[in-house]
Structure formats: C-alpha cells, structure tokens
Amino acid sequence: MTRKLIALWCLFLSVMGIAQLYKPIDTADYTQRKAFLIKFTGNNEATIKKIKSQYSGKTLSELSKIYKDFGTDFEKQVKNKDFIFKSDFETSIQSLIQRLKKNNPQVPQDLKILIAKDNTPNAYCLADGTFVINMGLYGWLNNEEEIAAVISHELGHKIEDHSFKTFLKIIEQDNLDKITVQNIKSTTEKRSQSQNQKAFDIFKNTIYKKGVERRQNEMQADSLGYVIFRNSDFKKGEYVNALQKLEDFDTISPRALKIETYKKLFDLPKQAFNDKWMKKEDFSLYNYNFYKEKLNKDSLSSHPEMSRRIDQLKKTFTELKTSVTPEKPSDLFVTLKKVARMEALPNYFHSEDYGLGIYAAMQFLQDEEEEKYYKSWLGKCFSKIYEARKNYNLNRYLDRIEPKNQSESYQQFLNFMWNLSLDEIKNIADFYKTNETIAKAN
Structure with a gap:
C-alpha cells in the first residue's frame, strides 16, 4: 500500500x-x-x-x-x-x-x-x-x-x-x-x-x-x-x-491534505461539517514491528x-x-502525460481502490484542478464506499491505519473516513452525485 x-x-x-x-x-x-x-x-x-x-x-x-x-x-x-x-x-x-x-x-x-x-x-x-x-x-x-x-x-x-x-x-x-x-x-x-x-x-x-x-x-x-x-x-x-x-x-x-480542504468539500447544505470526523486514534502504544524488527x-x-x-x-x-539535463519531451509524450494524469481516478475506480480514489480526488480539488471532473469521481467513489459500509465489507476498499507505513496526511484521511457514519457517507455521495447530474445537464 x-x-x-x-x-x-x-x-x-x-x-x-x-x-x-x-x-x-x-x-x-x-x-x-x-x-x-x-x-x-x-x-x-x-x-x-x-x-x-x-x-x-x-x-x-x-x-x-x-x-x-x-x-x-x-x-x-x-x-x-x-x-x-x-x-x-x-x-x-x-x-x-x-x-x-x-x-x-x-x-x-x-x-x-x-x-x-x-x-x-x-x-x-x-x-x-x-x-x-x-x-x-x-x-x-x-x-x-x-x-x-x-x-x-x-x-x-x-x-x-x-x-x-x-x-x-x-x-x-x-x-x-x-x-x-x-x-x-x-x-x-x-x-x-x-x-x-x-x-x-x-x-x-x-x-x-x-x-x-x-x-x-x-x-x-x-x-x-x-x-x-x-x-x-x-x-x-x-x-x-x-x-x-x-x-x-x-x-x-505525498503532500498533506489541509484541514481546510476537508471543510470546503464536506461542509454541505444538508450536512454541516463535524469536527469530530477529524478525531485521530492513538496508536502510540501499538507495536506493529514486533517481527519485522527481528x-x-x-x-x-x-x-x-x-x-x-x-x-x-x-x-x-x-x-x-557526468550528469545531464533531461531532454525536452516530445509533444506526444506531453499529451500522454496529461492523459495518464486524467486517467488516475478512472484507474483507481477500476481497481476498486475507492478510498485512494477519494484521497486523490481531494488532492486534485485542493489544487483547484478540473473541479467538475474530480467532484464527479468523488461522488462515484463515495457511492461505492457507502455500498461497502452498508454490506459490512468496507475493509476491502478502505485501508486500516498503519502508523509505521503511512504518511500523517493519509492517516488523518483514514481517520476521517472511518469516523463517518453510514448516513453521513450517503449524504456526501448523494450531494456529489446530484452535482454531477446538474453539471451534465448544463
């Protein structure tokens, strides 16, 4: 991971x-x-x-x-x-x-x-x-x-x-x-x-x-x-x-997701942002490397x-x-680099990495990139997370926290995701799905 x-x-x-x-x-x-x-x-x-x-x-x-x-x-x-x-x-x-x-x-x-x-x-x-x-x-x-x-x-x-x-x-x-x-x-x-x-x-x-x-x-x-x-x-x-x-x-x-980004994306008209969502679990007493350290x-x-x-x-x-400066890429390479970037969310969705898809979409939106496009994928991934939570198999699509192997930013994200209730996840999914429908209509 x-x-x-x-x-x-x-x-x-x-x-x-x-x-x-x-x-x-x-x-x-x-x-x-x-x-x-x-x-x-x-x-x-x-x-x-x-x-x-x-x-x-x-x-x-x-x-x-x-x-x-x-x-x-x-x-x-x-x-x-x-x-x-x-x-x-x-x-x-x-x-x-x-x-x-x-x-x-x-x-x-x-x-x-x-x-x-x-x-x-x-x-x-x-x-x-x-x-x-x-x-x-x-x-x-x-x-x-x-x-x-x-x-x-x-x-x-x-x-x-x-x-x-x-x-x-x-x-x-x-x-x-x-x-x-x-x-x-x-x-x-x-x-x-x-x-x-x-x-x-x-x-x-x-x-x-x-x-x-x-x-x-x-x-x-x-x-x-x-x-x-x-x-x-x-x-x-x-x-x-x-x-x-x-x-x-x-x-x-990976760069850190700002707390302001969470508040901007998830303070919704019908569901106000709850600071309790950002509460972190204390893992300081856990020893994850007992065997690895041997x-x-x-x-x-x-x-x-x-x-x-x-x-x-x-x-x-x-x-x-002797070091050399990287060659200037061709026009085809630049185009393919852009395509690879835009395919990131479809790729995560295809591989059922819905948690990573949400994390990536939030990063792109934090950088104010392609807002309609990434918000639509945010809705799609949250919908899948909702289905998984409802069916008691969320572990399959969302990581558990592993302090020794994850950045602080990603740990904060996972705390946020696991702190959400089933209804709260559904509200977020419905909000972004609705906005996607409106965007398509326009």
Missing part, C-alpha cells in the same frame, strides 16, 4: 491543462482482447510443454503449477479490462522498442505491448515476450528517453531469464527448508524454545538469501539494460536520470537502494559520472 500512496504524488506533479470534458479511455476492445488471449494462452502452453521436456518430478510439477496459475490469473486481468489496446501509449512504446533493437540483436524480435491501467511507474516483461507498461510511468518520468531506460532494464531481466531462474531457486530452497523443518520436528514431540528459534532462523535465512539474489538480479539488469540503451541512439545520461526519478518515487511522501531490513529489501544501484553503474560505466 505504501507504493500505491507514493504513486499519488507522481500524479500531483504531472503537467496540467486538459479539458474538463475529458472522457476516460474507451476499453470496448473485445476483439483485440480476444485475439491477445488466444495467442497468450498458446504461448503459455508452449512454455509449460518446454518445461516438461527439460524437468521432471517435483520440480516439474511445481514449475508447471506456477505457469498455469500465472496464466489463469493474467487471463482474468485481461478479461477484467486491466489493460488497454490500440492506444497512443502503445504507439509510443513500439517506437521506443524499435530504437532499442538498433545494434542490439539480443533484444527479442516478437515483443508485444500491453498498457496497464496502473498508476505506479513500473514495467515488466512476461515469459512469452509480452511487455507490460504501467500508465503511471508517463505520469512520473520526464521524457521518452527515461521510459526507454526503464524498458531497457526490464529487457535485461528478460534476456537473463531472471524470473524463471528465481522460480527454480525458490522451489529448490523450499524443498530444502521442508526437509530441515521436518528433521527439527522429529527430534521431539514437544517443540522447545530453541527449536522455535531454529525454525525462525530457517525462515529468516531463506528471506535473506532471496533478498540477496533479487538485489543481484537488479544490478545485473541495470548493467545489461544500460548496454542496450547505450548501443541505441538515446542520450546516455538519461539512463541514470530515469533511476533517479524512480528513487524519488521510492522515497518521497529481521535485518537491508537484507529484506527486494530492490537495492537506488542510490547504490546508481553508484554501481557509475563505477562500471565511467561515462555516467
């Missing part, structure tokens, strides 16, 4: 200036989705068939299960319209990949592009060569060159086949751990404190080992990705610029600190020691 919260911040820094009458991207692309799924299913089955020709026993069964489960889950995502087809985003990415193929014969020739309705700046490549690009990359990075750098890094993972190798190591380590734990259990029927410690040590060492391997993979993908990037016609220093922007994403905190946090990190990755790149490739 922390990464989702930080993703909000990138949206608030994006460029402005798109019409209030903006309509979310149309996902009525049944024909394209059907064609993609047919090909994807065939490719996934071919991957499993290849695994069967190379492995046997438990390794075969575990690997086959991983790819079958992944295939099933990914098909559900496609059918759920989590991706968009035939967009200007795809055109932009295809152009970048063509440039990356220049002087890089190791880059797969049959890469397919999917744009995910996800606000986090991320990308990944599937076993069959399907490249998934999150819309959030365009909302966060400076230009096409930096997006090409992220793609190059992911190509490094793909070429080195890191995902498959990781699956193999996980299966191997899990089998070893099961044998070790079974031996501990067999020493006596009653588990002593020392045996509990031994079991915890196995768990701890396994996590540490996986963390080390993941960090090594990231470093390797950085280096190979840069070679691919350098061999193409991109400005070399932009590779580091992209990593530095992602470092900001990993470390920056583990070395650095060893648990799946991605090395970005500063370390950047330092390693500069050490390996001395030409990167």
Whole structure:
C-alpha cells in the first residue's frame, strides 16, 4: 500500500491543462482482447510443454503449477479490462522498442505491448515476450528517453531469464527448508524454545538469501539494460536520470491534505461539517514491528537502494559520472502525460481502490484542478464506499491505519473516513452525485 500512496504524488506533479470534458479511455476492445488471449494462452502452453521436456518430478510439477496459475490469473486481468489496446501509449512504446533493437540483436524480435491501467511507474516483461507498461510511468518520468531506460532494464531481466531462474531457486530452497523443518520436528514431540528459534532462523535465512539474489538480479539488469540503451541512439545520461526519478518515487511522501480542504468539500447544505470526523486514534502504544524488527531490513529489501544501484553503474560505466539535463519531451509524450494524469481516478475506480480514489480526488480539488471532473469521481467513489459500509465489507476498499507505513496526511484521511457514519457517507455521495447530474445537464 505504501507504493500505491507514493504513486499519488507522481500524479500531483504531472503537467496540467486538459479539458474538463475529458472522457476516460474507451476499453470496448473485445476483439483485440480476444485475439491477445488466444495467442497468450498458446504461448503459455508452449512454455509449460518446454518445461516438461527439460524437468521432471517435483520440480516439474511445481514449475508447471506456477505457469498455469500465472496464466489463469493474467487471463482474468485481461478479461477484467486491466489493460488497454490500440492506444497512443502503445504507439509510443513500439517506437521506443524499435530504437532499442538498433545494434542490439539480443533484444527479442516478437515483443508485444500491453498498457496497464496502473498508476505506479513500473514495467515488466512476461515469459512469452509480452511487455507490460504501467500508465503511471508517463505520469512520473520526464521524457521518452527515461521510459526507454526503464524498458531497457526490464529487457535485461528478460534476456537473463531472471524470473524463471528465481522460480527454480525458490522451489529448490523450499524443498530444502521442508526437509530441515521436518528433521527439527522429529527430534521431539514437544517443540522447545530453541527449536522455535531454529525454525525462525530457517525462515529468516531463506528471506535473506532471496533478498540477496533479487538485489543481484537488479544490478545485473541495470548493467545489461544500460548496454542496450547505450548501443541505441538515446542520450546516455538519461539512463541514470530515469533511476533517479524512480528513487524519488521510492522515497518521497505525498503532500498533506489541509484541514481546510476537508471543510470546503464536506461542509454541505444538508450536512454541516463535524469536527469530530477529524478525531485521530492513538496508536502510540501499538507495536506493529514486533517481527519485522527481528529481521535485518537491508537484507529484506527486494530492490537495492537506488542510490547504490546508481553508484554501481557509475563505477562500471565511467561515462555516467557526468550528469545531464533531461531532454525536452516530445509533444506526444506531453499529451500522454496529461492523459495518464486524467486517467488516475478512472484507474483507481477500476481497481476498486475507492478510498485512494477519494484521497486523490481531494488532492486534485485542493489544487483547484478540473473541479467538475474530480467532484464527479468523488461522488462515484463515495457511492461505492457507502455500498461497502452498508454490506459490512468496507475493509476491502478502505485501508486500516498503519502508523509505521503511512504518511500523517493519509492517516488523518483514514481517520476521517472511518469516523463517518453510514448516513453521513450517503449524504456526501448523494450531494456529489446530484452535482454531477446538474453539471451534465448544463
């Protein structure tokens, strides 16, 4: 959830200036989705068939299960319209990949592009060569060159086949751990404190080992990705610029929502603002990190600190020691950056992150942006929150407070949301839905 919260911040820094009458991207692309799924299913089955020709026993069964489960889950995502087809985003990415193929014969020739309705700046490549690009990359990075750098890094993972190798190591380590734990259990029927410690040590060492391997993979993908990037016609220093922007994403905190914003948005004609809504719960006596503190946090990190990755790149490739100013983005990139910004609320609504949708809408409205547009989404999200509260499943759509993992601003927001009664939520939803209807009529 922390990464989702930080993703909000990138949206608030994006460029402005798109019409209030903006309509979310149309996902009525049944024909394209059907064609993609047919090909994807065939490719996934071919991957499993290849695994069967190379492995046997438990390794075969575990690997086959991983790819079958992944295939099933990914098909559900496609059918759920989590991706968009035939967009200007795809055109932009295809152009970048063509440039990356220049002087890089190791880059797969049959890469397919999917744009995910996800606000986090991320990308990944599937076993069959399907490249998934999150819309959030365009909302966060400076230009096409930096997006090409992220793609190059992911190509490094793909070429080195890191995902498959990781699956193999996980299966191997899990089998070893099961044998070790079974031996501990067999020493006596009653588990002593020392045996509990031994079991915890196995768990701890396994996590540490996986963390080390993941960090090594990231470093390797950085280096190979840069070679691919350098061999193409991109400005070399932009590779580091992209990593530095992602470092900001990993470390920056969302801006605070002002108390005045709550009062402005929720002091309604038929429901006056109640200061009790802002009451905070005292979590000072809670210890959320009892087990986390027993583990070395650095060893648990799946991605090395970005500063370390950047330092390693500069050490390996001395030409990167000289910083460069980000290139001016193209007109197409600027347009896509605006679209990614306007798609933020539809994306949160689609993924059923209604609480985050309200939080984001309040941030945009605090900045006095596209008032009609964001107020309409405020009404839609509050309506869903009302339904969830009425059906006793609000936890599914609204976070609980976690002081160790959330900004003070977001904790205040969650206190506000949980303090609202069912009727109060309905009144807010009805008010903004009514205003949306009036706005459409005008």
